[in-house]
Amino acid sequence: MAKAKGAIVVDTKACKGCGVCVTACPTKVIELAAEVNGKGYHYAYMANPDSCIGCANCGIVCPDTCITVYRAKADATA
Amino acid sequence: MRELKLMKGNEAIAEAAIRCGVDGYFGYPITPQSEVMETLMDQAPWKTTGMVVLQAESEIASINMVYGGAGCGKRVMTSSSSPGISLMQEGITYLAGSELPCVVVNVVRGGPGLGTIQPAQSDYFQSVKGGGHGDYKLITLAPASVQEMADFVELAFDLAFKYRNPALILSDGVIGQMMEKVELGEYKPRWTNEYIEENYPWATMGKKNRERNIITSVQLEPSVQEAFNHKLQKKYRECEENEVRYEEYMCEDAEYLFVAYGSSARICQKSVEIARSKGIKVGLLRPITLWPFPTKQIAHYADKVKGMLSVEMSAGQMVEDVRLSVCGKVPVEHYGRFGGAIHSPGEVVEALENKLLKV
Amino acid sequence: MSEINSIISPENIVYQKTPLLTDATMHYCPGCSHGTVHKLLAEVLEDLGLQETAIGVAPVGCSVLLYNYIDIDWQEAAHGRAPAVATGIKRLLPDKVVFSYQGDGDLAAIGTAETIHACNRGENIVIIFINNGIYGMTGGQMAPTTLPGMKAATCPQGRDVSHDGMPIKISDLLAQLPGTCYVTRQAVHTPANVRKTKKALRKAFENQMANKGTSLIEVVATCNSGWKMSPVQSNQWMEENMFPMYPLGDLKDE
Ligand SMILES: Cc1ncc(C[n+]2csc(CCOP(=O)(O)OP(=O)(O)O)c2C)c(N)n1
Ligand code: SF4
Ligand code: SF4
Ligand code: SF4
Ligand SMILES: [Mg+2]
Numbered sequence: 001m002a003k004a005k006g007a008i009v010v011d012t013k014a015c016k017g018c019g020v021c022v023t024a025c026p027t028k029v030i031e032l033a034a035e036v037n038g039k040g041y042h043y044a045y046m047a048n049p050d051s052c053i054g055c056a057n058c059g060i061v062c063p064d065t066c067i068t069v070y071r072a073k074a075d076a077t078a
Numbered sequence: 079m080r081e082l083k084l085m086k087g088n089e090a091i092a093e094a095a096i097r098c099g100v101d102g103y104f105g106y107p108i109t110p111q112s113e114v115m116e117t118l119m120d121q122a123p124w125k126t127t128g129m130v131v132l133q134a135e136s137e138i139a140s141i142n143m144v145y146g147g148a149g150c151g152k153r154v155m156t157s158s159s160s161p162g163i164s165l166m167q168e169g170i171t172y173l174a175g176s177e178l179p180c181v182v183v184n185v186v187r188g189g190p191g192l193g194t195i196q197p198a199q200s201d202y203f204q205s206v207k208g209g210g211h212g213d214y215k216l217i218t219l220a221p222a223s224v225q226e227m228a229d230f231v232e233l234a235f236d237l238a239f240k241y242r243n244p245a246l247i248l249s250d251g252v253i254g255q256m257m258e259k260v261e262l263g264e265y266k267p268r269w270t271n272e273y274i275e276e277n278y279p280w281a282t283m284g285k286k287n288r289e290r291n292i293i294t295s296v297q298l299e300p301s302v303q304e305a306f307n308h309k310l311q312k313k314y315r316e317c318e319e320n321e322v323r324y325e326e327y328m329c330e331d332a333e334y335l336f337v338a339y340g341s342s343a344r345i346c347q348k349s350v351e352i353a354r355s356k357g358i359k360v361g362l363l364r365p366i367t368l369w370p371f372p373t374k375q376i377a378h379y380a381d382k383v384k385g386m387l388s389v390e391m392s393a394g395q396m397v398e399d400v401r402l403s404v405c406g407k408v409p410v411e412h413y414g415r416f417g418g419a420i421h422s423p424g425e426v427v428e429a430l431e432n433k434l435l436k437v
Numbered sequence: 438m439s440e441i442n443s444i445i446s447p448e449n450i451v452y453q454k455t456p457l458l459t460d461a462t463m464h465y466c467p468g469c470s471h472g473t474v475h476k477l478l479a480e481v482l483e484d485l486g487l488q489e490t491a492i493g494v495a496p497v498g499c500s501v502l503l504y505n506y507i508d509i510d511w512q513e514a515a516h517g518r519a520p521a522v523a524t525g526i527k528r529l530l531p532d533k534v535v536f537s538y539q540g541d542g543d544l545a546a547i548g549t550a551e552t553i554h555a556c557n558r559g560e561n562i563v564i565i566f567i568n569n570g571i572y573g574m575t576g577g578q579m580a581p582t583t584l585p586g587m588k589a590a591t592c593p594q595g596r597d598v599s600h601d602g603m604p605i606k607i608s609d610l611l612a613q614l615p616g617t618c619y620v621t622r623q624a625v626h627t628p629a630n631v632r633k634t635k636k637a638l639r640k641a642f643e644n645q646m647a648n649k650g651t652s653l654i655e656v657v658a659t660c661n662s663g664w665k666m667s668p669v670q671s672n673q674w675m676e677e678n679m680f681p682m683y684p685l686g687d688l689k690d691e
Contacts, residue, residue: 004440004441004444005444006444006451007444009445014462016466016467016468017467018467018468018668018669019468019667019669020468020626020668020669020672022669023669023672024627024628041467046441049441054444054449054451055628056451056452056628057628059452059453060452060628060631060632061473061626061627061628061631062473063465063467063468063469063470063471063472063473063476064462064465064472065454065458065476067452068450068452068453068454069451069452069453070444070446070450071444071449071451072443072444072449073448073449101529102525102528102529104525130528130529132528134554135550135551135554136550138518138521138550138551139518139521139524139550139551139554140521142514142515142518142521142522142525142551143521143522143524143525143528144525145512145514145515145518145521145522145525146494146512146521146522146523146524146525146527146528146529147525147526147528147529148525149512149522149525150492150525150526150529150530152529152530154525154529168515169518172514176512176513271530282492282510282511282512282526283492283510283530283533284489284490284491284492284509284510284533285488285489285508285509285510286489290504290508290509290510290511291510291511292504292510292512292513293511293512293513294495294504294511294512294513295513296501296502296513
């Protein structure tokens with residue numbers, strides 16, 4: 001199993017479930033949740049957290065800026 | 079230093095604008111007011127006071143450039159004549175709805191449509207009853223001389239900034255084109271950005287040490303829009319209370335009253351003299367502000383005179399406000415040539431005799 | 438999981454919301470390109486330190502409430518008049534950084550004259566142009582940029598070019614004017630495109646700071662509600678249909 005190099009935090013209340021981040025993720029980390037948030041949207045979440053490389057693609061394409069992206073410093077995960 | 083000069087009304091507007099420290103003028107040529115921008119371009123005030131002068135691609139663009147400058151708290155103006163002012167109506171209602179001060183000059187010509195380039199007073203309704211959409215008012219000043227063309231520029235800006243509302247100088251081709259002696263005011267410095275930020279904190283000058291400023295007229299929530307409209311109406315009532323201006327001529331013993339503004343008032347002065355030489359005691363009330371209208375003063379004469387004649391170069395527009403002022407207490411008639419024709423003093427007296435004396 | 442928790446700590450942040458974006462939730466439909474462009478705009482203003490000098494002009498269109506989302510001074514223009522309003526601001530306050538943000542109906546239909554003449558005068562402003570090929574705000578009617586055959590509320594059978602003419606490639610036209618210094622066409626549907634658009638925005642504002650004239654950034658965008666597709670489908674449809682008509686890249690860079 002790949003070791004996570006990055007992680008994301010989705011503001012699930014603000015997420016509109018558009019799915020744009022899902023397609024943007026090169027390592028298929030993100031999926032839309034089966035359940036919905038307060039606004040009725042299937043929000044995005046890290047379905048495969050171990051695959052995240054912290055590339056920030058998801059955050060960059062999110063129209064509602066719901067995603068904060070973290071990347072471990074090279075030495076920290078070494 | 080004050081200076082005496084012989085000039086056209088349109089030129090006086092331009093001269094006065096530079097002298098009273100106006101920041102910007104945006105316009106588009108149209109007869110009979112093109113001399114305003116021509117004079118400004120000739121004077122090149124950007125080299126002296128720093129005033130911006132720009133010929134826009136249309137009156138729509140002019141008024142929206144005015145909007146942009148006004149939103150920054152700058153003293154910005156435009157001028158045009160009837161067809162151009164019609165094009166500006168959208169911008170004017172947005173200015174009113176965003177509570178932005180500015181000055182618009184209309185040197186009226188005959189209409190409707192392309193009409194004629196000759197003088198008229200047929201834009202009264204457009205000026206004081208709305209013009210654009212929504213419940214708003216334009217502070218409307220009606221100069222009757224070249225001197226007033228000059229003086230009203232600063233007055234209009236003062237009122238516009240006092241009430242955060244556009245002000246209109248409603249002139250006509252006679253006043254715009256005629257030459258008279260004018261005493262021009264002293265050169266005053268333009269407002270600095272610091273002065274504007276201190277006195278007009280709503281202006282968009284870049285968000286620095288304060289919340290962001292937003293100039294807008296959109297309020298999608300009806301209750302908020304209603305509250306905003308109440309605020310506007312309150313401001314308009316205050317303006318009606320404080321800013322009515324008019325002039326009276328030989329009214330003390332008058333049995334009849336002419337009500338006339340602008341160039342028509344000039345003509346009626348002569349008509350008063352002719353009528354009085356015939357033994358008809360007539361006076362002249364000249365509204366200087368068409369909105370707010372001198373309703374109370376006209377009502378005051380309803381108990382004193384036998385009839386009123388609203389004399390306008392239109393098919394009868396201001397006459398409606400005169401009638402509303404007197405509430406049926408005295409007969410009110412209209413007289414005026416229109417479509418670019420100008421009545422003579424004698425014609426006015428004849429109309430007074432026919433419409434009010436012979437009944 | 439503990440491993441992830443150790444990654445999620447402030448010193449590891451590589452991407453987050455810029456403070457120039459306000460906390461207001463944008464009113465856009467899910468996946469709407471407007472949000473992405475707003476974000477980039479806020480980031481560029483932040484990066485260039487322009488918060489205190491920028492004055493934005495918002496349009497009439499879906500982005501009419503744009504001023505609620507970026508924490509700078511704003512003026513809201515009448516439909517199509519943003520370039521004239523921006524002209525007024527910039528002429529009166531030449532030291533401020535002034536931009537307009539406009540949809541295709543706003544910029545290329547009702548405001549065509551204002552757009553062309555502002556560009557022709559070389560007004561030292563930035564114009565951000567969101568071309569989603571439709572009137573989003575009013576419910577998906579045909580825009581000047583609607584593609585041939587593309588369905589919209591006022592051309593339910595698809596745009597018939599013999600009746601409505603071909604879509605207008607306004608950026609190509611504006612690139613012909615000597616007043617524009619930079620005209621580029623970008624998109625924001627993939628991370629790579631978002632990065633390019635951000636660079637383009639940055640260059641546009643730098644041009645203004647260097648007094649170079651008008652910079653126009655067209656963003657070929659989606660309106661998934663108007664197009665009646667999912668956001669992800671819209672992105673694909675845009676690539677297949679919009680890009681052939683509106684190819685991405687610089688049209689002018691002087
Ligand atoms: C003078 C005027 N005419 C029409 C409208 C109605 N209207 C509002 S937005 C709009 C079109 C917006 O389309 P676009 O500029 O492409 O922006 P989008 O919503 O697609 O982002 C129209 C026609 C208006 N507000 N004002
Ligand atoms: S792109 Fe943003 S709004 Fe859309 S699903 Fe992902 S996190 Fe949610
Ligand atoms: S940071 Fe990159 S790898 Fe991680 S979820 Fe986002 S797009 Fe996927
Ligand atoms: S209607 Fe279209 S342009 Fe408007 S918010 Fe929705 S997706 Fe965006
Ligand atoms: Mg559109």
